[in-house]
Amino acid sequence: MNDQPHYRFPPASAYRLNRCLFALKSDDAFRARFVKDAPAAMAELELDAEDAAAVLRGDRDALLARGAHPYLVFMADLRLRMEREPVSFEFF
Amino acid sequence: MLVGAFACAHTPQLLARPGTEDRDLVLRVHAAFARVKRRLEALRADAIAIVAGDHVEAFFLDAVPALAVYVGRECAGTFGRYRYRFPIHEPLARAVVEQGVERGFDLFYTQHAPLDYAFYVPLHFTMPEPAVPIVPLHVNVYLPPQPTPRRCYEWGRALGEILRSRPERVVLMASGGMSHFPGTDRYASPEFEYDRRLLESLKAGHGRELAAITGEELDKMGNIELRTWATLLGAVGDARADLYCYEPSWHHGNAVVEWPV
Numbered sequence: 001m002n003d004q005p006h007y008r009f010p011p012a013s014a015y016r017l018n019r020c021l022f023a024l025k026s027d028d029a030f031r032a033r034f035v036k037d038a039p040a041a042m043a044e045l046e047l048d049a050e051d052a053a054a055v056l057r058g059d060r061d062a063l064l065a066r067g068a069h070p071y072l073v074f075m076a077d078l079r080l081r082m083e084r085e086p087v088s089f090e091f092f
Numbered sequence: 093m094l095v096g097a098f099a100c101a102h103t104p105q106l107l108a109r110p111g112t113e114d115r116d117l118v119l120r121v122h123a124a125f126a127r128v129k130r131r132l133e134a135l136r137a138d139a140i141a142i143v144a145g146d147h148v149e150a151f152f153l154d155a156v157p158a159l160a161v162y163v164g165r166e167c168a169g170t171f172g173r174y175r176y177r178f179p180i181h182e183p184l185a186r187a188v189v190e191q192g193v194e195r196g197f198d199l200f201y202t203q204h205a206p207l208d209y210a211f212y213v214p215l216h217f218t219m220p221e222p223a224v225p226i227v228p229l230h231v232n233v234y235l236p237p238q239p240t241p242r243r244c245y246e247w248g249r250a251l252g253e254i255l256r257s258r259p260e261r262v263v264l265m266a267s268g269g270m271s272h273f274p275g276t277d278r279y280a281s282p283e284f285e286y287d288r289r290l291l292e293s294l295k296a297g298h299g300r301e302l303a304a305i306t307g308e309e310l311d312k313m314g315n316i317e318l319r320t321w322a323t324l325l326g327a328v329g330d331a332r333a334d335l336y337c338y339e340p341s342w343h344h345g346n347a348v349v350e351w352p353v
């Protein structure tokens with residue numbers, strides 16, 4: 001299990017970052033607070049400045065380099081986009 | 093007793109039907125799901141034991157179970173604007189966790205955890221009428237190190253024995269697969285040829301070959317979720333797969349399969 005190119009062991013150094021992405025994906029109340037005031041929401045979760053900057057930029061490569069789980073990056077981004085610009089589903 | 097075994101894709105676009113998808117392809121997968129639903133009704137299932145991989149919804153890094161059983165009264169979850177709730181077949185769930193532990197599998201259990209969409213999507217389309225209770229069975233697929241396919245197969249073999257010894261008519265369902273790479277650079281280029289070769293092997297009754305595949309290979313091929321299939325294959329052994337559909341979309345190999353039991 002030491003050579004998995006797509007989904008790697010999430011390093012403990014990225015725990016808070018992953019917790020923030022998890023909350024953006026799955027916690028509607030947190031996501032609403034984030035949309036209203038992102039720095040304050042990230043402060044709740046004690047993100048450090050570099051993590052917070054990468055989340056604010058939505059910089060996927062930087063997030064992955066910092067140990068973020070790719071699935072959480074993907075879904076946090078999707079959920080934020082859906083929150084900001086509601087899309088029409090059940091298109092057909 | 094075990095009366096049926098199925099694998100179903102849980103691709104969220106099958107549910108949400110955004111404009112990015114090929115309408116006809118989605119409708120063909122829906123038709124395959126409708127066949128499963130009719131089969132569950134014909135089999136007169138009392139319960140569905142569904143094996144799925146939580147997408148970091150119930151289980152975050154605070155506690156990462158390899159294999160888990162939901163043993164509450166009911167379970168509920170949300171996915172975007174979808175809200176869902178299912179009764180759990182409590183005696184069956186309890187038998188699975190107790191007898192599983194008895195057989196040497198150190199199962200995690202929960203009486204209250206959110207139910208991931210990996211469980212919901214197949215149930216949304218295939219739940220028989222009238223509806224039956226479920227037993228959600230989680231296999232860790234997204235948070236390495238995941239259980240090996242061989243371990244999943246062995247757990248499935250024990251699970252099959254437990255289900256066969258029960259008075260209820262149980263359908264076993266594996267949710268997930270086939271090739272897809274959510275959140276990675278490979279999202280738009282799954283390994284469809286790998287899927288097709290594997291399906292040929294399953295149609296020939298070589299399910300045990302999946303137990304021998306390494307975790308590295310599953311990751312490379314976008315098939316980390318096939319640990320749920322490996323679990324089911326442990327229960328059905330060398331039965332020959334009946335392929336209802338294989339529909340490769342731009343991001344996902346969508347398969348619906350039945351195995352005779």
